[in-house]
Amino acid sequence: MSPQQEPVPSGPPEVRAAISREEITGHTAALCPGYAQANLIILPREWAFDFLLFGLRNRRACPILEVLEPGDPLTQSMAHGADLRDTLPRYRVWRHGELVEEPTHIRHLWREDLVSFLLGCSFSFDDALAAAGLPVRHQELGRNVPMYRTNLPAAPAGRLQGPLVVSMRPMPAELVEQAHRVSGAFGEAHGEPVHFGDPGEIGIQDLDSPHYGEAVPMHPGEVPVFWACGVTPQAAVAASQVEFAITHAPGHMFITDLKAEELARESLVSCAV
Amino acid sequence: MSPQQEPVPSGPPEVRAAISREEITGHTAALCPGYAQANLIILPREWAFDFLLFGLRNRRACPILEVLEPGDPLTQSMAHGADLRDTLPRYRVWRHGELVEEPTHIRHLWREDLVSFLLGCSFSFDDALAAAGLPVRHQELGRNVPMYRTNLPAAPAGRLQGPLVVSMRPMPAELVEQAHRVSGAFGEAHGEPVHFGDPGEIGIQDLDSPHYGEAVPMHPGEVPVFWACGVTPQAAVAASQVEFAITHAPGHMFITDLKAEELARESLVSCAV
Numbered sequence: 001m002s003p004q005q006e007p008v009p010s011g012p013p014e015v016r017a018a019i020s021r022e023e024i025t026g027h028t029a030a031l032c033p034g035y036a037q038a039n040l041i042i043l044p045r046e047w048a049f050d051f052l053l054f055g056l057r058n059r060r061a062c063p064i065l066e067v068l069e070p071g072d073p074l075t076q077s078m079a080h081g082a083d084l085r086d087t088l089p090r091y092r093v094w095r096h097g098e099l100v101e102e103p104t105h106i107r108h109l110w111r112e113d114l115v116s117f118l119l120g121c122s123f124s125f126d127d128a129l130a131a132a133g134l135p136v137r138h139q140e141l142g143r144n145v146p147m148y149r150t151n152l153p154a155a156p157a158g159r160l161q162g163p164l165v166v167s168m169r170p171m172p173a174e175l176v177e178q179a180h181r182v183s184g185a186f187g188e189a190h191g192e193p194v195h196f197g198d199p200g201e202i203g204i205q206d207l208d209s210p211h212y213g214e215a216v217p218m219h220p221g222e223v224p225v226f227w228a229c230g231v232t233p234q235a236a237v238a239a240s241q242v243e244f245a246i247t248h249a250p251g252h253m254f255i256t257d258l259k260a261e262e263l264a265r266e267s268l269v270s271c272a273v
Numbered sequence: 274m275s276p277q278q279e280p281v282p283s284g285p286p287e288v289r290a291a292i293s294r295e296e297i298t299g300h301t302a303a304l305c306p307g308y309a310q311a312n313l314i315i316l317p318r319e320w321a322f323d324f325l326l327f328g329l330r331n332r333r334a335c336p337i338l339e340v341l342e343p344g345d346p347l348t349q350s351m352a353h354g355a356d357l358r359d360t361l362p363r364y365r366v367w368r369h370g371e372l373v374e375e376p377t378h379i380r381h382l383w384r385e386d387l388v389s390f391l392l393g394c395s396f397s398f399d400d401a402l403a404a405a406g407l408p409v410r411h412q413e414l415g416r417n418v419p420m421y422r423t424n425l426p427a428a429p430a431g432r433l434q435g436p437l438v439v440s441m442r443p444m445p446a447e448l449v450e451q452a453h454r455v456s457g458a459f460g461e462a463h464g465e466p467v468h469f470g471d472p473g474e475i476g477i478q479d480l481d482s483p484h485y486g487e488a489v490p491m492h493p494g495e496v497p498v499f500w501a502c503g504v505t506p507q508a509a510v511a512a513s514q515v516e517f518a519i520t521h522a523p524g525h526m527f528i529t530d531l532k533a534e535e536l537a538r539e540s541l542v543s544c545a546v
Contacts, residue, residue: 049322049388052329053340056541067326069431115322158342268329269542 012079012255016087022104025089027144027213027251033127036189036260037253038065038078039119039230040088041237042106042246045070048115050158054236055117056269057155061164061228063120063188064269065256071112077266078256084116090249092234097241106246114246119230120267121253122167124189124260125182129169132182137170137216144251145169146210147229151203152194154232162236166194166226168207170218179225188263188270196225212250285352285528289360295377298362300417300486300524306400309462309533310526311338311351312392312503313361314510315379315519318343321388323431327509328390329542330428334437334501336393336461337542338529344385350539352530357389363522365507370514379519387519392503393540394526395440397462397533398455402442405455410443410489417524418442419483420502424476425467427505435509439467439499441480443491452498461536461543469498485523 012032018024028037039062043051048070055062066078073084086105093101093109103109122145126136138145145167152164171179176196184192195202207224208215212231218224237245248254256263264270285305291297301310312335316324321343328335339351346357359378366374366382376382395418399409411418418440425437444452449469457465468475480497481488485504491497510518521527529536537543 045322049318049325052322052325056325056337056340064329067329 012257015255016079016082019089020083020086020105025104028089028253028255029123029126029144029251030139030142032255034259036124036256036258036263037121038256039121039233040084040116040248040254041119041233042084042114042116043242044111044244045113045115047242047245050160051117051233054154054157054160054233055119057157058232059269060190060194061154061232062230063190063267064117065120065188065263065267066118067268068116070115073110073116075118078118078254078258080257084254085110088248088252088254090252092247092249094237094242094245094247096243097238099238102249109246118254119233120189120263121230122183122190122227123253124263125186128182128186128260129179132178134171134175134179134182135169138214141216143216144213146207146215147212147231147250148204149211149235154236160236160240162232162239164194165212165229165231165235166202167213167229168224168226170216170222171196171225172221173223176223176225183227186260186263188267189260190228190230193225194228197223199224202226285530288528289352289355292362293356293359293378298377301362301526301528302396302399302417302524303412303415305528307532309397309529309531309536310394311529312394312506313357313389313521313527314392314506315357315387315389316515317384317517318386318388320515320518323433324390324506327427327430327433327506328392330430331505332542333463333467334427334505335503336463336540337390338393338461338536338540339391340541341389343388346383346389348391351391351527357527358383361521361525361527363525365520365522367510367515367518367520369516370511372511375522382519391527392506393462393536394503395456395463395500396526397536398459401455401459401533402452405451407444407448407452407455408442411487414489416489417486419480419488420485420504420523421472421477422484422508427509433509433513435505435512437467438485438502438504438508439475440486440502441497441499443489443495444469444498445494446496449496449498456500459533459536461540462533463501463503466498467501470496472497475499
């Protein structure tokens with residue numbers, strides 16, 4: 001059932017409960033307006049140092065909201081007691097850098113050495129963009145956001161390396177500066193854009209063929225605006241051939257109990273942008 | 274040779290070179306005025322995730338300036354190419370949580386799995402306190418700063434737990450607020466105090482018997498002011514019986530090439546206070 005087909009429960013706990021019952025399995029763009037959403041990556045403890053350092057060295061793409069203790073699947077600061085094993089609509093399971101499965105829960109895959117990381121997500125500021133009168137094309141069309149691997153390298157850390165991944169929203173040229181300003185206030189949700197204009201400059205060949213999510217049309221007078229994206233860790237898992245990892249499926253996020261503007265208060269690594 | 278006995282070279286690279294030749298083996302308080310100093314902790318990769326998370330969860334005590342790759346002893350952002358194995362005047366070697374050795378270099382102990390962390394140090398703002406007309410008693414007396422274990426628990430992370438350690442500077446009661454303001458600008462060097470007044474409130478029984486460093490006298494009308502201290506990781510190593518760790522000896526810091534006010538620019542985890 002896609003969230004566009006019929007009314008869904010609106011509060012984060014209710015939506016997460018519906019997700020855990022597999023009543024919602026689609027992407028989460030436009031779900032729970034105003035609430036912060038989060039990227040997920042789960043790694044064996046053996047890879048946890050590399051990833052935590054990778055996140056710190058790539059703050060724009062990987063703003064670290066919460067890190068759980070090894071073996072603990074229950075969030076604390078982002079949502080009290082939510083079980084990360086079934087409160088996201090879809091997951092990706094990676095073995096030796098290969099995507100092997102996209103299940104709707106990961107209860108059967110849980111291990112005591114798994115460490116879960118929640119990272120900020122740009123869906124958190126889509127409502128603020130819309131409220132400021134800026135277009136949010138994927139929301140307007142009920143689609144997932146388009147995401148692309150770039151030719152910009154993320155800063156490596158330990159055994160992890162890979163490209164920066166970005167999400168894209170078309171903006172009228174005269175509103176690009178305002179898009180910077182509005183999103184810039186959400187430092188724990190990727191903050192201001194990393195690029196706008198010519199996609200080729202950051203190695204994107206074809207906007208109509210995103211590597212993740214769904215394409216959206218550009219209107220006359222619009223330019224593509226690119227934000228660092230929390231799928232960057234997935235590209236690193238693939239590029240670095242990590243033995244085992246679980247992530248959210250792109251666009252299928254963890255919905256937190258925090259309003260987007262409250263993120264900084266509870267974030268593990270909160271900073272002024 | 275203590276730094277008080279005769280003139281020493283004044284620039285950080287020259288002072289570090291003198292330290293590596295063991296011409297300076299005393300504490301580093303008052304060395305290289307205006308330059309940021311740093312706490313050091315070196316752990317096997319097996320403990321690196323626990324510690325990085327411990328640092329993030331205890332930002333006031335453990336502001337993370339730089340994390341080196343496993344096996345790499347050469348700093349990059351805090352001082353280009355300085356070798357952490359002999360550019361601090363004295364180290365502490367810990368085995369199973371016990372202090373076993375205090376050598377002047379650790380070249381013989383280096384291993385390919387060791388991960389080095391540099392953390393901010395309150396010596397970085399002592400010159401700013403003095404420039405603002407505030408007393409810096411330990412500097413006036415050519416002593417190390419007094420440091421104490423408190424009854425305040427640090428936030429645990431993984432297998433690491435222990436008490437918050439604080440440094441103390443006596444301040445005239447009417448200048449405590451100014452001490453807050455001046456040090457508060459140095460968020461990567463512990464920032465503003467965590468406590469002032471009655472030491473018993475944070476579990477310190479006797480100011481004249483610090484757990485680390487040297488006692489300093491209080492003058493009439495002064496109150497003790499306490500800052501979170503980068504010796505906190507050493508107390509955690511002891512309390513958590515970590516198999517192997519190397520730290521700086523308290524007060525015997527790494528002197529960086531950065532001016533204290535430049536720390537935020539290069540810090541791995543820089544934030545507005």
